[in-house]
Amino acid sequence: MTQLPxxxxxxxxxxxGTKCAGVVLDPSGAVxxxxxxxxxxxxxxxxxxxxxxxxxxxNQAHALGLGDIDHLGIGMPGLVTPNGNLRFAxxxxxxTEVPLTEMLxxxxxxxxxxxxxxxxxxxxxxxxxxxxxxxxGKGVDDMVYVGFGTGIGGxxxxxxxxxxGRNGFAGELGHxxxxxxxDPCVCGRNGCWELYASGRGLAKLAGRxxxxxxxxxxxxxxxxxxxxxxxxxxxxxxxxxxVAIYDPExxxxxxxxxxxxxPLVGFIRTALPLTMGLGAFHRPIPNVVGAGLGGExxxxxxxxxxLLI
Amino acid sequence: MTQLPxxxxxxxxxxxGTKCAGVVLDPSGAVxxxxxxxxxxxxxxxxxxxxxxxxxxxNQAHALGLGDIDHLGIGMPGLVTPNGNLRFAxxxxxxTEVPLTEMLxxxxxxxxxxxxxxxxxxxxxxxxxxxxxxxxGKGVDDMVYVGFGTGIGGxxxxxxxxxxGRNGFAGELGHxxxxxxxDPCVCGRNGCWELYASGRGLAKLAGRxxxxxxxxxxxxxxxxxxxxxxxxxxxxxxxxxxVAIYDPExxxxxxxxxxxxxPLVGFIRTALPLTMGLGAFHRPIPNVVGAGLGGExxxxxxxxxxLLI
Numbered sequence: 001m002t003q004l005p006x007x008x009x010x011x012x013x014x015x016x017g018t019k020c021a022g023v024v025l026d027p028s029g030a031v032x033x034x035x036x037x038x039x040x041x042x043x044x045x046x047x048x049x050x051x052x053x054x055x056x057x058x059n060q061a062h063a064l065g066l067g068d069i070d071h072l073g074i075g076m077p078g079l080v081t082p083n084g085n086l087r088f089a090x091x092x093x094x095x096t097e098v099p100l101t102e103m104l105x106x107x108x109x110x111x112x113x114x115x116x117x118x119x120x121x122x123x124x125x126x127x128x129x130x131x132x133x134x135x136x137g138k139g140v141d142d143m144v145y146v147g148f149g150t151g152i153g154g155x156x157x158x159x160x161x162x163x164x165g166r167n168g169f170a171g172e173l174g175h176x177x178x179x180x181x182x183d184p185c186v187c188g189r190n191g192c193w194e195l196y197a198s199g200r201g202l203a204k205l206a207g208r209x210x211x212x213x214x215x216x217x218x219x220x221x222x223x224x225x226x227x228x229x230x231x232x233x234x235x236x237x238x239x240x241x242x243v244a245i246y247d248p249e250x251x252x253x254x255x256x257x258x259x260x261x262x263p264l265v266g267f268i269r270t271a272l273p274l275t276m277g278l279g280a281f282h283r284p285i286p287n288v289v290g291a292g293l294g295g296e297x298x299x300x301x302x303x304x305x306x307l308l309i
Numbered sequence: 310m311t312q313l314p315x316x317x318x319x320x321x322x323x324x325x326g327t328k329c330a331g332v333v334l335d336p337s338g339a340v341x342x343x344x345x346x347x348x349x350x351x352x353x354x355x356x357x358x359x360x361x362x363x364x365x366x367x368n369q370a371h372a373l374g375l376g377d378i379d380h381l382g383i384g385m386p387g388l389v390t391p392n393g394n395l396r397f398a399x400x401x402x403x404x405t406e407v408p409l410t411e412m413l414x415x416x417x418x419x420x421x422x423x424x425x426x427x428x429x430x431x432x433x434x435x436x437x438x439x440x441x442x443x444x445x446g447k448g449v450d451d452m453v454y455v456g457f458g459t460g461i462g463g464x465x466x467x468x469x470x471x472x473x474g475r476n477g478f479a480g481e482l483g484h485x486x487x488x489x490x491x492d493p494c495v496c497g498r499n500g501c502w503e504l505y506a507s508g509r510g511l512a513k514l515a516g517r518x519x520x521x522x523x524x525x526x527x528x529x530x531x532x533x534x535x536x537x538x539x540x541x542x543x544x545x546x547x548x549x550x551x552v553a554i555y556d557p558e559x560x561x562x563x564x565x566x567x568x569x570x571x572p573l574v575g576f577i578r579t580a581l582p583l584t585m586g587l588g589a590f591h592r593p594i595p596n597v598v599g600a601g602l603g604g605e606x607x608x609x610x611x612x613x614x615x616l617l618i
Contacts (some may be wrong), residue, residue: 141475158474
């Protein structure tokens with residue numbers, strides 16, 4: 001069930017809007033090296049940043065006696081096809097229809113440093129896989145991971161298997177409409193969940209940057225906590241939809257908005273049964289937990305998924 | 310993948326709000342006999358109706374030379390646990406926490422006509438399985454079935470496997486909130502999808518019974534068609550959520566509201582890309598089709614699932 005790929009070392013990189021962060025996993029799946037650079041602007045610069053990060057990690061792995069690492073996994077926001085085309089990434093850098101795997105392979109070949117596997121995944125798919133294999137959802141056959149960052153994404157494990165969907169695009173959970181008369185979303189719909197429950201939703205609710213609120217509430221500021229309680233109701237609204245749809249055992253909440261997890265995750269745990277309505281009396285309420293791997297789930301999961309290719 | 314259980318004959322019964330309809334499947338999985346009675350009021354009367362239907366079908370099977378049928382499957386609305394407890398069925402008859410399998414077994418035993426397997430499933434789960442094994446979603450590994458009746462329910466096949474969830478309660482698709490400021494739903498939430506896209510939603514929109522509208526539009530009444538176009542937008546709103554979540558290859562639309570399927574299913578096909586926003590440009594739009602097994606999917610699927618126990 002929880003098959004930790006353990007045959008070889010691998011490299012995983014999580015390409016976010018602000019940073020490009022990578023890890024080396026040893027053959028047991030443990031993180032043994034890290035490297036991160038800021039995410040630059042522009043497609044070519046981003047490709048170069050990925051290549052530099054991967055090359056740096058490979059050199060670190062060499063120094064650690066892990067030999068030539070052959071598997072590279074990359075997690076990134078947006079719709080990624082199974083053959084590594086990034087089709088659409090509204091929050092990243094406005095690119096569409098980029099054949100990323102192909103472009104990366106060409107760069108690595110030019111640098112005479114090819115990988116036998118270069119596998120690109122949606123960042124939340126990668127994070128979900130990491131949480132299922134060694135994080136807060138370890139071994140839980142029905143688990144939904146939701147990543148709360150600038151927007152909201154996610155991925156699910158259904159009956160012990162990672163859900164991918166027909167085109168690899170399953171889990172765009174932020175674009176469930178929760179208020180059909182609501183404001184327009186970047187995706188072109190109105191009233192998507194991520195307008196209310198993402199980092200941007202928190203900033204809008206608070207009238208100041210979300211990280212300020214979570215940090216203040218974390219150290220006991222009661223005004224900030226009150227804002228987070230209202231925000232927690234927005235989060236719980238969509239989570240209750242996911243309970244109705246997936247009937248999961250565990251909801252794992254990750255992404256920058258959930259860091260630090262407390263007191264926000266606790267507020268969400270309180271809000272969830274209230275918004276589930278009568279369902280809360282008749283069905284078990286899933287565990288609501290913060291991500292076990294913090295900000296590293298995307299890179300770890302990407303590295304592990306590259307070994308499964 | 311599409312494993313049609315074919316070792317034995319079986320009986321399937323679909324218990325709806327108005328009728329209790331059963332089928333006999335021969336060992337190849339084909340329907341060879343049918344029986345239906347009106348659904349009575351009250352728990353004991355319902356149990357008796359199921360027993361009478363099953364017994365009648367068993368006798369028909371005998372007459373057809375199929376011998377003693379040993380597997381009985383029942384599909385019914387509501388939350389059904391894997392061991393056959395009906396926990397909650399808001400649209401059926403107001404019962405909660407009924408140990409149905411146990412009660413049925415006792416009745417069959419008292420009548421000296423026991424089944425070795427009595428398996429109860431959510432009716433939409435059963436219908437989804439039937440559509441996947443021999444209907445409109447035959448062999449489609451990523452398929453979502455949505456049943457539009459008095460309310461809305463559903464079930465999905467994810468990566469070739471029937472999605473059940475931790476407690477067997479996955480697929481309560483009607484209780485996604487699409488308008489958080491909307492009217493209260495029977496489930497206790499506000500603005501659930503089924504308020505707008507179920508049979509009751511259609512009747513509310515039209516100001517007269519839904520079946521009148523679908524029948525009139527079917528024979529070319531343009532006023533009725535205009536109402537159905539507005540209703541189709543309500544349906545597409547939730548379907549677009551399901552596309553974002555599941556990324557299915559096919560959306561199969563069943564239940565009384567989708568019968569006859571045209572022109573409504575066609576209107577929904579037109580409305581879906583419009584409500585998907587930018588996603589419609591970047592991800593393939595799933596096929597939208599009416600159920601292939603009409604009103605019999607629930608009974609057929611229940612019979613087939615009983616053979617898998």
